[in-house]
Amino acid sequence: MVDGVEEETMGRVADWVLGHRRTVVLAWLALAVVGGVLAPTTIDRLGFDFSTPGQPAYEANEAITDQFGNGGAIDPLLVTVPLPEGSTVAENQAELAAVVERLRQPGWRVASPLDEGAAADVLAADGNAVVLVWPPAVEGPAPYAAALPQLEGALQGATVAGAEPVVTGTPVLAEGGGEERPIIVEIALGAGGAIVVLALVFGSLLALVPLLVAAVAITTTFLLVLLLTTVIDVSFIVQYLVGLIGLGVAIDYSLLVVMRWREERAAGADDLVAVRTAMTTAGRAVVFSGVTVAISLLSLVVLPLPFLRTVGFGGLFIPLVSVLVALTLLPVLLASVGPRLEWPRRRLRGTESRTWHRVGTTVVRHRWVAAALATAVLLLLASPVLGIKLGTPQVSAIATGSSPAATAFQQLTGAGLPDGLARPVEVLTDDRAAAVERLSAVEGVAGVLAPAGEPWEQGGTGLVDVVLADDPSSTAGREALTAVRAAADGLPGAQVGGTAAGDADSVEAIYGNAWWVLPLVVVITFALLAPALRSIWLPVKALVLNVVSIAAAYGMTVWIWQEGNLTDLLFGASATGTLTFWVPVAAFSFLFGLSMDYEVFILSRIREGRDAGMSTDEATVHGVAYTGRLVTSAALILFLAFVALSTVPVVDVKIFATTLALGILLDATVVRGVLTPALVALLGEVNWWWPFRRYGHRPAHARPRHAHARSTRA
Known part of the structure; x- marks a missing residue:
């Protein structure tokens, strides 16, 4: 009776929403406006603490x-002094001493090659000298924001053999050369890509509806994050997750509902019946997808790192708010103005894709070959993950480009000074x-x-x-x-x-003591999906494919960033030598949930076809034909959002965005487009094994189309 209860519940939600249109619109409008107005305040309240x-x-x-x-958790600044070729520190001692004296400010710690006990051989070599300076730090993205102007003022006019000192070091290099821009830039880039995809999908003004839903979901989520900042310190990473993952997720859920609404109208249903049917079918899939994403993000909440917990809490709001908007505001928009937005397209047509019907037919017909080839590709892509190293990107990876700070650091290491000098x-x-x-x-x-x-x-x-x-x-x-x-x-x-010891402890805290998080997420997700799909093996297959897909995304990220393949071409950077310690666990939480979105979309439609009396092969082709275009479009929008995220001038965020983008791309193509239908076809009747007997319920989807729908009052 579970499906009947769920369908009835979704029907009641649709009835209530359509019966209270003005209330729904005004409520979301108020939340969106307040959230949008207060968004800058939310961002200002975000923290930059990565401590353990x-x-x-x-x-x-x-x-x-x-x-x-x-000092402590903040690396020193490096004041570099180029010396004349062939000269030594001793030969320039007077001028160098004058520079060092300017740096000895109250509360500052200094180590120079002139200090007794300062290991002069590691602070000077081959025409280069360096002075390490530890000023007091302030909270925020730039720990030396207050000290740097003071330091630059102290060095004003100072020279050694005619050369001016240059300031470098990880705190300066990590700021991306001083480039700062608001999150709205990344959101605009992601939205620009999304509108192109949506225009191709809908061919009408209806393309604007998912964007409107996403805008409401994002601004409302920012409002919830603001409330969260009054209780705990929330990481600055959350703003990117809300803005860009929120954009993709909200559009995904809108696409699913709108395309089902279109399909019902093309089959002859009137507008209100089409809305209600979309809610009881696609809406149900949206609920399960959103809950699955939320569950995967809970894995971050239980980890022993405060900043990852806040990422988990902040990320948790994204799917939940997106689900609420898609199940309340979206039906009202479709029922009220949906048909009028079908301009300039005049003829309604179903959402079955001929291309994806051919793909599904080919995969089902050659299931063994398709499964073997897809598995081989994923395992090959995942193989570099065996050499993964976690920590903080090497300083050489952030000391790229031609900025004075980057050039100064490159000269130091090129002169033979130790690579570990900056940390x-x-x-x-x-x-x-x-x-x-x-x-x-x-x-x-x-x-x-x-x-x-x-x-x-x-x-x-x-x-x-x-x-x-x-x-x-x-x-x-x-x-x-x-x-x-x-x-x-x-x-x-x-x-x-020091920062290096802190990184080592962070890796141990996440991956040494929290091994049980992955099994916990898997068990909870299985418990959610099994009754929803009325199958034991469909959720097992989905979970295994998720793990393989994420491993492939990790492998490609290791190959690109850690090993340095394509980093210069794609990002103008060099190999990092390691992946940022928090990226794999954070990427797992998001990719696990987002990938399961697509799996739920496809399997729900396959299950629907099976309930309607189709064979497993027929239901599989049916599911792929009706969801293939949806999944590809949704994945492309998310991919473009993550590409926008990769433009943030912070290497850690670029690595995170790369993992997410590759994971989504692989999942929507190789995994959901080929491997999922191939394995469903291979398992045959085993897919539908469900040990719990059911009485008194015939799935609604097995009845003739629209037989279950009733008119809904405006």
């Missing part, structure tokens, strides 16, 4: 910041001399910085900074970091901090 409370590096960084007022490991200890002696001997350490003075020593406790020979995100750098942490264990009161 309770982890050793986090505690060390907090102790460092509390005691010294700088030193900070060690807080009660015995600095012992720390220098022990840590200098660790393999992979280029040198240890331990200048004297109050900025480095207070109350019997002091800091030393370990410069690794290799970037901490490289394989050699990670091994050296592990060795440094092991060597520091025996030092009096030692705590190891």
Whole structure:
């Protein structure tokens, strides 16, 4: 009786909505306007904290910041000084000392090649000298926003052998050369691509309806995120998810309902009956899809990282609000102005695609070959994931382009200075001399910085900074970091901090202690889909395909970003050497739910055909023919939204967008277009095995078309 109850419930929702049109429109209009007006406030309240409370590096960084007022979880600035070719630091000591003296501001920590105990050999080489500066940091995307103007003012007019110092370092490089733009730019790019696809799909003004639904869903979600910021610190990443994933998801759900409404009208139903039928069929699929996406995002909520939890909470609003808008405002729009928006197209036609009918027929006829080829392609694409490395992109990946900061860093490493110079490991200890002696001997350490003075020593406790020979995100750098942490264990009161140690702890916190999240999401999703599809094996197949599809997306992202294939061509960047530690788990949560959207769309239609008396092969071709164009169009819109997301000038976001874009593209083509129908055809009658007997219910879809529909009052 489950389907009958669900159908009746959706019918009642449709009746209520169509009976209260003005209330529905005014309510959504109010939410959208308030959300849109307050959107800038929402964005201003978003945070940039990626910390992992309770982890050793986090505690060390907090102790460092509390005691010294700088450093810890923020890398230093690098003031580079090019020296005349062939000259040494000693030959330019007077001018260099004058520059260093300008940098010794109150509350700032400085390490220069002129300082005793500063390991001059790692701060100067081959005509280049560098001074490390740790000013106090502020919250926000630019931690040295307050210090940089002060530093630049201090260096005004300073030269060494006629050359001006240049400021670089990860805090400067990570800001994308200072380029900042509002989220509306990415949303506009995504919406531009969406309107082109929708215009091709509908050929009429009806293309504007999904965009209107998306606009209402996005602005309302921003309003909910604003409320969330009053309770917890919400990550800045959420604005991109709301804006672009919200755009794609809301349009996806609208497409499903509108295309079913069109199909019913083409079959002869009047407008109101068509709306009600679309709600009881496509609307039901929308509910299950939205709940599935929401469940997958709950996996982020239970992870032990605050910023990922907020991404989960913020992301959770996206599908839920999109479902609500699609099931309330959209029916009102279709019933009220839908037919008038079918201009300039004059002739109604069904939504079955001849192209996808041929694709479905071919796949079903050659099911073994199709399944084998699709599986081989996915496994090949997934193979690079076996070499995945997690952390923060290497500094060389963000030091690209021709900006002064990027050029200065490239010159430093090109001159032979250590690659780990921009991200030193900070060690807080009660015995600095012992720390220098022990840590200098660790393999992979280029040198240890331990200048004297109050900025480095207070109350019997002091800091030393370990410069690794290799970037901490490289394989050699990670091994050296592990060795440094092991060597520091025996030092009096030692705590190891810095961004590299924080990254290692974040990877362990996410992937070492939260292995149970994936099985939990899989079990809950299965429990939701099995009764909805009245099948044991259809949801099992769907879950397996999701995992394989996501693994292929990971593999391609590793190949592109970590290994550096096509990064220069596509993004003007170099290989990152690692994938940002939070990307795989966040991408899994979104891709799992979004991919399941398409699976639910297709399987629901196949199930409908089966209930109408078709054979498994016939139902499969029927399902692909009626949903193929829908799934491809929806996926293309999401793909374009993620392409827009990849233009954000932050490497971490680019990697995330790449994973999402590739995942959606693969899922809608190889997986849902080929592998899903091939496997359904292969399983045959096994698909429909359902051990729970059902009484007194004949599925509505098995009845003659429109027999179940009744007129709905305006």
